[in-house]
Amino acid sequence: MKKDRTLKVTNLKKHFHIGKGQTLKAVNGVSFDVYKGETFGLVGESGCGKSTIGRTIMGLYDRSDGEVLFDGKNIHELDEKETFSFRKNMQMIFQDPYASLNPRSTVSEVISEPMEIHGLYRNKKERLERVYQLLEEVGLSRDHANRYPHEFSGGQRQRIGIARALALNPDFIIADEPISALDVSVQAQVVNLLQKLQEEKGLTYLFIAHDLSMVKHISDRIGVMYLGNLVELTESEQLYSNPLHPYTKALLSAIPIPDPDVEETRERMILQGELPSPIDPPSGCVFRTRCPFAMEACAQQIPKWQKVEDKHYVACHIYNDDIKDKRPIHGRATETIPN
Amino acid sequence: MDKVLDVKNLHISFTTYGGEVKAVRGVTFHLNKGETLAIVGESGCGKSVTSSSIMGLIPSPPGKIVNGSIMYKGKDLTKATDKEMRKIRGVDISMIFQDPMTALNPTLTVGTQLVEGLKHHKTLSNNEARKQAIAMMHLVGIPNPEERMKQYPHQFSGGMRQRIVIAIALICEPELLIADEPTTALDVTIQAQILDLFGRIQEQLGVSIILITHDLGVVAKIADRIAVMYAGKIIETGTKREIFYHAQHPYTKGLLHSVPRLDLKEAKLIPIDGTPPDLFSPPIGCPFTARCPYAMEVCDKVYPTHSKISDSHHVECWLQDDRAKLVAGSTVTSK
Numbered sequence: 001m002k003k004d005r006t007l008k009v010t011n012l013k014k015h016f017h018i019g020k021g022q023t024l025k026a027v028n029g030v031s032f033d034v035y036k037g038e039t040f041g042l043v044g045e046s047g048c049g050k051s052t053i054g055r056t057i058m059g060l061y062d063r064s065d066g067e068v069l070f071d072g073k074n075i076h077e078l079d080e081k082e083t084f085s086f087r088k089n090m091q092m093i094f095q096d097p098y099a100s101l102n103p104r105s106t107v108s109e110v111i112s113e114p115m116e117i118h119g120l121y122r123n124k125k126e127r128l129e130r131v132y133q134l135l136e137e138v139g140l141s142r143d144h145a146n147r148y149p150h151e152f153s154g155g156q157r158q159r160i161g162i163a164r165a166l167a168l169n170p171d172f173i174i175a176d177e178p179i180s181a182l183d184v185s186v187q188a189q190v191v192n193l194l195q196k197l198q199e200e201k202g203l204t205y206l207f208i209a210h211d212l213s214m215v216k217h218i219s220d221r222i223g224v225m226y227l228g229n230l231v232e233l234t235e236s237e238q239l240y241s242n243p244l245h246p247y248t249k250a251l252l253s254a255i256p257i258p259d260p261d262v263e264e265t266r267e268r269m270i271l272q273g274e275l276p277s278p279i280d281p282p283s284g285c286v287f288r289t290r291c292p293f294a295m296e297a298c299a300q301q302i303p304k305w306q307k308v309e310d311k312h313y314v315a316c317h318i319y320n321d322d323i324k325d326k327r328p329i330h331g332r333a334t335e336t337i338p339n
Numbered sequence: 340m341d342k343v344l345d346v347k348n349l350h351i352s353f354t355t356y357g358g359e360v361k362a363v364r365g366v367t368f369h370l371n372k373g374e375t376l377a378i379v380g381e382s383g384c385g386k387s388v389t390s391s392s393i394m395g396l397i398p399s400p401p402g403k404i405v406n407g408s409i410m411y412k413g414k415d416l417t418k419a420t421d422k423e424m425r426k427i428r429g430v431d432i433s434m435i436f437q438d439p440m441t442a443l444n445p446t447l448t449v450g451t452q453l454v455e456g457l458k459h460h461k462t463l464s465n466n467e468a469r470k471q472a473i474a475m476m477h478l479v480g481i482p483n484p485e486e487r488m489k490q491y492p493h494q495f496s497g498g499m500r501q502r503i504v505i506a507i508a509l510i511c512e513p514e515l516l517i518a519d520e521p522t523t524a525l526d527v528t529i530q531a532q533i534l535d536l537f538g539r540i541q542e543q544l545g546v547s548i549i550l551i552t553h554d555l556g557v558v559a560k561i562a563d564r565i566a567v568m569y570a571g572k573i574i575e576t577g578t579k580r581e582i583f584y585h586a587q588h589p590y591t592k593g594l595l596h597s598v599p600r601l602d603l604k605e606a607k608l609i610p611i612d613g614t615p616p617d618l619f620s621p622p623i624g625c626p627f628t629a630r631c632p633y634a635m636e637v638c639d640k641v642y643p644t645h646s647k648i649s650d651s652h653h654v655e656c657w658l659q660d661d662r663a664k665l666v667a668g669s670t671v672t673s674k
Contacts, residue, residue, distance in 0.1 A: 046526055
């Protein structure tokens with residue numbers, strides 16, 4: 001079954017000028033598609049550009065290069081009126097449920113504001129009815145409508161944020177680290193709520209997070225990012241069972257599994273060094289400074305984005321048949337790689 | 340086995356405008372020599388307050404140790420004077436904090452901060468202190484320590500700063516190390532490096548560790564024993580395997596089921612409904628009653644007695660009571 005593409009991101013770049021003639025290449029040429037009704041996960045460590053992608057797609061940042069097509073329209077070339085209706089279809093859930101709600105507005109004001117702006121309902125009463133309905137959908141009760149955000153716990157606030165994102169009946173929701181500020185037992189509540197809403201409303205999610213175990217749980221497909229670049233993209237089960245990029249392998253093996261027997265017998269690959277600066281990224285492959293397999297070609301050429309098997313894309317010279325000399329230069333490749 | 344630390348019936352409260360917050364309500368545990376004890380729980384369960392009280396870092400007022408004892412080397416730390424505590428901190432008991440960005444002084448070089456504790460507690464020449472500091476930086480895996488000594492914290496990355504914090508904590512070779520969420524602020528690949536380091540320093544220095552965390556994966560990796568805290572009480576303790584494979588308390592089970600596992604494919608996560616109780620007026624009975632799927636009438640009214648499942652495995656839950664086992668399945672109401 002060929003699914004409909006709803007979002008097409010092509011060679012997206014977002015560079016920030018930070019003075020002294022320097023540029024921070026937060027996102028440096030990323031391409032992916034998101035299909036209708038799926039959850040697409042973007043993972044990576046802090047500073048890899050995953051949130052910048054979310055914000056650029058949303059139009060909160062202007063792009064530096066490339067294009068973002070949403071339902072066939074380039075979102076950075078919309079006029080004011082078109083932007084207005086685009087916002088109705090794409091909404092965002094933010095990371096920090098404490099900072100993303102106005103402390104001076106009641107819950108009903110928070111949720112009804114988007115409806116008011118878009119003139120969705122005829123009068124206040126109808127809007128309030130819809131607020132009640134939304135609150136119940138996200139697992140709160142209508143009694144909560146007149147309270148202020150500070151009266152709620154983190155998990156409840158995140159539910160309010162979700163209700164606000166749903167207020168305009170969007171098709172597409174960008175969730176930027178929606179659960180990382182929450183306690184473990186509450187994270188599961190919010191993730192289950194997001195899944196329930198997706199089933200009921202046929203929503204499409206772009207789920208941005210650093211916690212690969214949660215991203216794997218919720219996503220159909222996952223893109224792994226490193227220093228402004230997408231390094232691997234595939235279906236979530238495939239990513240776990242057959243990771244190709246050395247960074248993906250290292251990331252998977254770095255995540256501790258809550259099971260002592262598994263933890264003790266796992267082979268692991270511990271990455272040396274730390275993330276280079278995105279102001280002055282390494283030449284060629286950006287991961288080469290930490291990669292145990294780095295070879296001569298890695299410093300010279302940027303690895304191309306290639307399809308290795310069905311629905312599985314990777315940017316790594318190891319899988320490039322044009323490169324003949326694949327001997328590692330660090331001599332560190334003897335480290336065990338879990339498979 | 341030798342006990343390094345023995346905490347008995349510890350109660351800690353904080354006076355606020357809203358009333359008295361009973362953050363820790365009768366906590367009892369001990370730590371054996373050379374082991375790693377993980378204290379696991381959600382935010383606000385009292386795990387950080389418990390660990391700060393061992394270091395004598397509860398600000399008073401508003402905080403107050405209402406009752407209980409913390410025995411370390413035959414001395415009750417709750418009764419120690421400030422002067423006595425200063426002799427213990429750093430030398431006998433050290434602490435690593437969550438955020439390496441704020442735990443270091445930005446105006447002093449890393450070398451000065453490393454040597455500071457050493458010179459305070461021991462009579463050493465400058466040169467000798469410097470040598471020890473360099474050796475410690477080497478141990479925690481900081482490349483090029485002679486040069487790095489002269490640098491300031493802002494010149495280090497997050498992972499490197501956490502290594503410095505660890506080096507400062509270990510420089511006087513303490514017997515007990517308290518690590519309060521030491522890897523929460525770090526990225527996973529850096530976390531893996533730091534956890535690896537913990538294993539290495541424990542092997543080399545034989546230090547006993549209390550690890551405060553909410554991440555069950557980290558616990559599975561480095562803990563020997565686990566204490567699960569909820570609403571100011573330790574509701575279950577046991578060895579790592581007892582807790583992960585034979586958890587008895589519904590909260591512990593719930594916690595284990597609510598995290599997704601990288602190596603498995605679950606259709607749905609099983610969350611724990613509701614939120615933890617308010618510690619201004621904690622429930623008289625079991626604090627988990629309102630969220631517990633097996634709650635019985637008694638749970639709400641009387642705090643459960645202490646049940647011993649094995650020498651190392653203890654739990655506080657009415658389901659362990661013989662009377663509950665008799666009726667299990669018939670009247671245990673599943674909400």
